Amino acid sequence: MSGDPPVRPGPSAPFGPEGGQVRPDGADGAHGADGADGAHGADGADGSHRGGFGDFGGERGAFIERTFRERIVLAGVTLPPSTDEDTEASLDELTQLVDTAGADVLERVVQRRRAPDPATFVGRGKAEELRDVAVALDSDTVVFDDELTPAQQFNLEKVLGRTAIDRTAVILDIFAQNASSQEGKAQVELALLRYRLPRLRGRRGTLSQQAGGIGTRGPGETQLEVDRRRILRRIHKLEADLREISQHRDVQAKARHRSRAQRVAIVGYTNAGKSTLLNRLTGAGVLVEDRLFATLDATTRRLQLPGGEAVLLTDTVGFVRKLPHQLVEAFTSTLRVAADAHLLVHVVDASSADPDGQIAAVRDVLVEIGAAEVPELLCFNKADRVAPHDADRLVERHPGSVAISATTGAGVEHLLHTVGDRVRSATAPVELLVPFERGDVLAEVHREGEVLSEAATDGGMRLRVRLDEAAAGRLAAWAVDGARPSGG
Numbered sequence: 001m002s003g004d005p006p007v008r009p010g011p012s013a014p015f016g017p018e019g020g021q022v023r024p025d026g027a028d029g030a031h032g033a034d035g036a037d038g039a040h041g042a043d044g045a046d047g048s049h050r051g052g053f054g055d056f057g058g059e060r061g062a063f064i065e066r067t068f069r070e071r072i073v074l075a076g077v078t079l080p081p082s083t084d085e086d087t088e089a090s091l092d093e094l095t096q097l098v099d100t101a102g103a104d105v106l107e108r109v110v111q112r113r114r115a116p117d118p119a120t121f122v123g124r125g126k127a128e129e130l131r132d133v134a135v136a137l138d139s140d141t142v143v144f145d146d147e148l149t150p151a152q153q154f155n156l157e158k159v160l161g162r163t164a165i166d167r168t169a170v171i172l173d174i175f176a177q178n179a180s181s182q183e184g185k186a187q188v189e190l191a192l193l194r195y196r197l198p199r200l201r202g203r204r205g206t207l208s209q210q211a212g213g214i215g216t217r218g219p220g221e222t223q224l225e226v227d228r229r230r231i232l233r234r235i236h237k238l239e240a241d242l243r244e245i246s247q248h249r250d251v252q253a254k255a256r257h258r259s260r261a262q263r264v265a266i267v268g269y270t271n272a273g274k275s276t277l278l279n280r281l282t283g284a285g286v287l288v289e290d291r292l293f294a295t296l297d298a299t300t301r302r303l304q305l306p307g308g309e310a311v312l313l314t315d316t317v318g319f320v321r322k323l324p325h326q327l328v329e330a331f332t333s334t335l336r337v338a339a340d341a342h343l344l345v346h347v348v349d350a351s352s353a354d355p356d357g358q359i360a361a362v363r364d365v366l367v368e369i370g371a372a373e374v375p376e377l378l379c380f381n382k383a384d385r386v387a388p389h390d391a392d393r394l395v396e397r398h399p400g401s402v403a404i405s406a407t408t409g410a411g412v413e414h415l416l417h418t419v420g421d422r423v424r425s426a427t428a429p430v431e432l433l434v435p436f437e438r439g440d441v442l443a444e445v446h447r448e449g450e451v452l453s454e455a456a457t458d459g460g461m462r463l464r465v466r467l468d469e470a471a472a473g474r475l476a477a478w479a480v481d482g483a484r485p486s487g488g
């Protein structure tokens with residue numbers, strides 16, 4: 001089964017196996033040998049684990065080996081207020097993430113704690129148990145369900161005698177695999193580098209410390225400084241590139257904002273069927289796959305609603321529990337379509353084990369990206385995969401929601417009518433009264449809104465106008481009766 005050489009291969013590790021250590025090709029007992037004296041072996045200056053994080057050479061590469069299917073052990077910790085079931089559900093999802101990244105989960109080890117151990121996240125004894133499990137199963141890598149600090153990661157690798165990575169690394173890894181556009185690639189690389197920068201020290205710094213003495217620290221520090229400067233330069237370059245792309249996007253966005261069409265963004269948990277829905281509604285031809293994070297780039301299409309009006313519909317990157325903040329930061333410009341939308345169609349996989357947990361996770365990310373205030377239409381998808389009364393129950397529990405199947409098309413007509421209603425109610429006309437001398441305001445009303453009627457009165461110009469929410473907010477001072485557009 002593990003006839004493949006257990007070394008991390010070239011592409012992700014241009015520097016080769018760490019510390020110049022060479023493993024015997026295809027040696028079945030290689031892991032066992034590590035594990036048997038794991039801690040001692042790692043204490044030797046050669047760093048006998050491969051060090052997923054410390055493996056700086058792979059700064060643009062993957063955390064998970066893909067020339068063969070890596071054998072992985074998962075580690076989860078139940079911290080209050082979470083329950084054991086929460087941990088199991090989270091580990092189910094981590095299993096799926098690891099599978100998407102191209103590796104196999106062999107075993108999971110869980111622990112209940114009041115707080116993470118600052119040094120090793122799990123307790124020391126648990127870490128040793130993890131090492132024994134990994135040795136017994138001939139597993140190369142332990143994946144932790146929560147983000148490890150650089151120090152925890154280093155300490156764990158020492159105890160485990162093998163690579164320790166966390167959920168964040170797995171998600172970054174999948175994003176790195178799936179990025180295809182220039183912007184997507186730059187965003188992912190930026191997230192990877194920001195993640196790796198504080199972890200550089202793990203290997204270099206400690207190696208020189210282990211070698212003992214101030215005298216030997218010099219060269220290690222120097223190399224570390226060189227590495228760090230190189231990464232920082234690259235980070236600044238990527239930030240500049242992304243700013244440029246984002247300015248270009250702003251120009252496009254302004255053009256979209258000028259168009260009267262309302263902006264509707266499809267958001268939701270990864271694999272919920274967002275791209276399938278965009279394709280069904282607009283024939284956009286976006287890639288649909290039964291894997292996580294298939295979509296990383298935003299795609300916008302014009303959609304004609306049954307009521308006659310057109311909206312701009314955008315499909316974008318999916319969310320997940322504990323979405324790495326490095327990704328959220330790097331993807332701000334992509335994620336802005338949600339914050340800029342008039343309406344969010346929040347697609348939920350009705351057939352998932354925990355639709356409500358997924359809804360909550362998506363809403364957490366929406367808050368993080370400043371889209372919490374955008375009106376949301378919950379859309380339970382994959383209704384063809386659940387019993388009809390289960391779909392009904394979900395819709396009943398979430399008033400105003402709809403159930404659809406993006407694949408069969410069931411319920412899609414109803415969804416379109418609902419989108420139309422929501423969009424229209426958000427743009428119900430308002431009455432404005434603007435003094436004649438405020439030509440600037442009148443100009444703004446004409447620029448920003450759709451003027452339905454206009455008449456000169458004693459108090460000034462009286463207008464009936466359709467405004468988007470932002471414009472309505474800015475012009476609220478001139479509204480008659482304080483009428484707000486969302487008031488219907």
Ligand SMILES: Nc1nc2c(ncn2[C@@H]2O[C@H](COP(=O)(O)OP(=O)(O)OP(=O)(O)O)[C@@H](O)[C@H]2O)c(=O)[nH]1
Binds near residue numbers: 268271275289292318
């Ligand atoms: N049975 C069923 N499968 C669906 C439905 N909608 C989507 N799927 C499947 O679910 C999987 C994910 O669909 P996508 O449209 O790629 O999902 P997504 O939300 O865009 O996912 P990411 O871009 O990866 O976040 C694919 O295998 C689809 O064929 C549906 O209504 N019913």
Ligand SMILES: [Mg+2]
Binds near residue numbers: 276287288316
């Ligand atoms: Mg998609």
